Amino acid sequence: MKHPCKYHPGTEALWYCAHDGLHLCQQCVDGDEDHRMEARCLLCNHDLAPVGQDQVGPLWQRLDHYLQLPFALPLLPLLAIWAVLAALLPPLWMMVPVALLAGLPTFAFSAALMALRAGPRKSRRVALPGWDCLGESTAWQSALWQALPALLVIGLAGFLVVAVSIPAGLLVGGLGMLLVPALWLAVLVNGAAPGAYAAAPTYMISAPRDYGVAAGFASLGSVLVVALIAVAMDVLPLRFVQGLAGLLAGWWWLVLAGLCGDIAARHGRLWGLNQGGRRVTQPLAERRQRTQLCAGRFDKVLLTTAKVIKTKKATVGDWHHHDRLLAVLGKDEERAALVEPYLDVLIRADAWSEALALVARQRKRDPQWLPGAPVLRLALAEGIYEREPKLAVGLLKDLHDKHPDFADLGEAYLLLAKVLAEQFGLAGKAEQYLRFVESHCRDARLRQKVAECRDAWA
Ligand SMILES: [Zn+2]
Ligand SMILES: [Zn+2]
Numbered sequence: 144m145k146h147p148c149k150y151h152p153g154t155e156a157l158w159y160c161a162h163d164g165l166h167l168c169q170q171c172v173d174g175d176e177d178h179r180m181e182a183r184c185l186l187c188n189h190d191l192a193p194v195g196q197d198q199v200g201p202l203w204q205r206l207d208h209y210l211q212l213p214f215a216l217p218l219l220p221l222l223a224i225w226a227v228l229a230a231l232l233p234p235l236w237m238m239v240p241v242a243l244l245a246g247l248p249t250f251a252f253s254a255a256l257m258a259l260r261a262g263p264r265k266s267r268r269v270a271l272p273g274w275d276c277l278g279e280s281t282a283w284q285s286a287l288w289q290a291l292p293a294l295l296v297i298g299l300a301g302f303l304v305v306a307v308s309i310p311a312g313l314l315v316g317g318l319g320m321l322l323v324p325a326l327w328l329a330v331l332v333n334g335a336a337p338g339a340y341a342a343a344p345t346y347m348i349s350a351p352r353d354y355g356v357a358a359g360f361a362s363l364g365s366v367l368v369v370a371l372i373a374v375a376m377d378v379l380p381l382r383f384v385q386g387l388a389g390l391l392a393g394w395w396w397l398v399l400a401g402l403c404g405d406i407a408a409r410h411g412r413l414w415g416l417n418q419g420g421r422r423v424t425q426p427l428a429e430r431r432q433r434t435q436l437c438a439g440r441f442d443k444v445l446l447t448t449a450k451v452i453k454t455k456k457a458t459v460g461d462w463h464h465h466d467r468l469l470a471v472l473g474k475d476e477e478r479a480a481l482v483e484p485y486l487d488v489l490i491r492a493d494a495w496s497e498a499l500a501l502v503a504r505q506r507k508r509d510p511q512w513l514p515g516a517p518v519l520r521l522a523l524a525e526g527i528y529e530r531e532p533k534l535a536v537g538l539l540k541d542l543h544d545k546h547p548d549f550a551d552l553g554e555a556y557l558l559l560a561k562v563l564a565e566q567f568g569l570a571g572k573a574e575q576y577l578r579f580v581e582s583h584c585r586d587a588r589l590r591q592k593v594a595e596c597r598d599a600w601a
Contacts, residue, residue, distance in 0.1 A: 146194060150437040157412070158191040160184040163438075166194065169423050171434045176423050185434040193412070202356040202405065209360075209405075213397035217271050221249045222393040229389030234381045239301065242389065243294060249393045250286035251277050253400030257331050258285065260404025261411050284335035292326045292340075293396075295319075297365075313369065317362045324357040327403045332414050350410040357402040364395050441472055452484075459492045479505065483514055490522045499527055502534070517542055517549040524558060532566035535559075543579070553584035557592055564600050573600070 146156040148168035156166030158174075163186055172191055174182025182191045213222060228245035232238045255276035259269065276282045300316030325343035332346075333339035347354050368391040375384045407416060423430070428447075435444045448465040451457050462485050469478040482505045489498040502523070505512045514520055520538040528535035539559040542552055549555070556576040564573035577593050584590070 150434060156194060158182055158184075159194045160187065160189060160191050162187045162189045167191065167434075170425070170430055173427060173431070185431045186438055186440065202353040202402065202409075206356065206360070209398050209401045212401040213394045215271060217273070218252065218397055221252055221397070222390050224248055225389035225393040226386040227389070230382050230386030232385065234385065240298075242385065243297070243392075245389060246290075246392060246396065247286075248277060249396050250290045251282050253396050254285035254289055254331075255279070255282045256397070256400045257327065257404040257407065258282070260401070261331055261407030261416055281335070285330050288330045288335045288337075288339070289327045293320075293323050296323065313366055316369070317366050320361040320365045321358045323361050324354065324399060324403050324406070327399070328407060331403065331407055332411070332416055345414065346406075346410075349413050350406060353406045353409060357399065357406060360402060361395075361399055364398065368392065368395055441468060444468060445472065452481075457488070459488055459494055459497075462488050463497075479508060483516065483519065486514055486523070487516075487519055490519065490526060493526065495526045495530070498523060499531060499534075513538055517546040517555070518551070521551055521555045521558070524555070524562075528558065528562050528566070532562050535562050536567075543583075553580045553586060553589045556580050557589065557596070560596060564596070570600055 146159075146166040148154045148156045148171055149165045150171050151168050154168040154170070156168055158167045158169075158172050159165070160167060163184060165184075165186075167184070169176060169182075171185060172182040173185055173188075174191075183189065184191055212218070225245045225248075229242040232242055252272060255272035258281075259272050272282075296316060296319035299319065300312045302312075303315055304312030322343065325346045326340055328346040329339045329341075329343040333342055347358075368388075371391060372384060372388050375387050379387070407414075425433075432444050432447060435441075435447075445465070445468050448461065448468060451461045452465050466478060466481070466485060469475075469481075482501060486498055486501055489495075489501060502512075502514075514523065520542065524535040524538040536559065539555050539562075542549060542555050546552070556579055560573040560576040560580075563569040563576070573596075577596060580589055580593055
């Protein structure tokens with residue numbers, strides 16, 4: 144990893160903000176994840192410069208590395224399988240397709256190799272896929288869609304060699320092979336489906352130099368293979384020639400897979416391949432806030448959260464968040480001023496413990512404090528009277544003095560009577576409030592309840 148993200152130390156940075164001097168990952172920028180061509184900084188809103196593409200020199204400088212790749216120990220059995228099966232078949236032209244089928248394990252390995260090289264950087268610590276890739280249906284699907292165009296070109300060229308002339312066959316084969324890497328990349332990037340082929344021109348155009356290396360190898364390499372086989376035919380028994388053809392085919396296939404895989408690794412970001420590991424899942428607003436918090440821009444975050452809690456959609460979490468920020472920033476006055484609306488949100492969410500904690504906090508500042516609005520008092524008392532009967536009594540007791548017009552006064556005093564009688568055993572006091580309800584409220588339902596209470600306490 145060249146540069147970790149400033150705020151996600153485990154993630155590789157894909158962007159650099161020149162204004163803030165920060166390396167940032169995809170989570171920490173405002174950008175389209177599928178086309179990682181441009182993004183903006185969540186802190187300063189400036190355009191960002193992409194970073195993190197491995198530039199290890201042009202692909203052709205490492206060509207020898209790719210040519211040797213099939214001889215790596217884990218891949219040798221693939222060459223052997225193809226060579227041996229091809230050699231064992233009876234020497235008939237009709238057996239050519241069957242001999243190509245012997246390449247199936249190589250096809251699957253190549254598909255897995257490309258997927259491995261092009262995938263997230265973390266998994267790229269393993270250089271080669273293991274044999275378990277042969278058990279994956281995705282590897283097989285990609286393998287078959289990738290093998291199809293290559294086999295078509297081979298088949299067509301072979302037919303022309305037999306039916307027309309050797310130069311015509313070589314020419315068509317050589318030209319056809321120029322397209323094969325693009326089709327392989329198309330399947331690699333877009334998945335194993337026939338529609339994927341349509342994107343092939345993109346990969347030729349957007350990485351012309353590296354593509355040239357792969358296409359050149361695909362074309363010249365295949366002609367070279369054919370030439371070698373032609374020479375071998377004159378000096379070796381046919382069975383050995385068939386084995387050699389299988390071996391060379393396997394070599395060509397794996398070299399090209401290595402090249403295509405590394406092209407995807409270098410340029411995949413332009414094509415929307417996800418190489419940064421985790422995908423961006425949080426919404427932009429949350430990520431912006433997180434980044435601003437990480438950067439210590441509390442005032443900026445506070446502006447946002449203050450706006451959020453004014454909306455109807457604000458959740459308990461939003462309020463909690465805003466409250467915490469105010470606490471961190473030492474804005475006690477603002478915090479105290481917001482206690483009633485915060486309490487209202489907590490009550491509506493039935494978050495009684497938090498509501499009690501909030502009341503306790505406010506009463507520490509001002510021991511006499513109780514919420515002013517009678518609706519809030521009643522709602523709070525209804526929620527907490529079993530846990531905090533004393534507080535409930537405090538909330539309800541002289542409501543008729545302060546708020547004579549409160550519509551639910553009868554309800555409130557009924558509750559107060561209940562608390563007094565059931566929690567404190569003060570039946571006499573409770574009776575006073577019941578009488579108040581009887582004399583002041585015309586509501587038949589309330590009168591019914593009063594009667595019920597008297598029955599229960601008698
Ligand atoms: Zn980040
Ligand atoms: Zn910035």
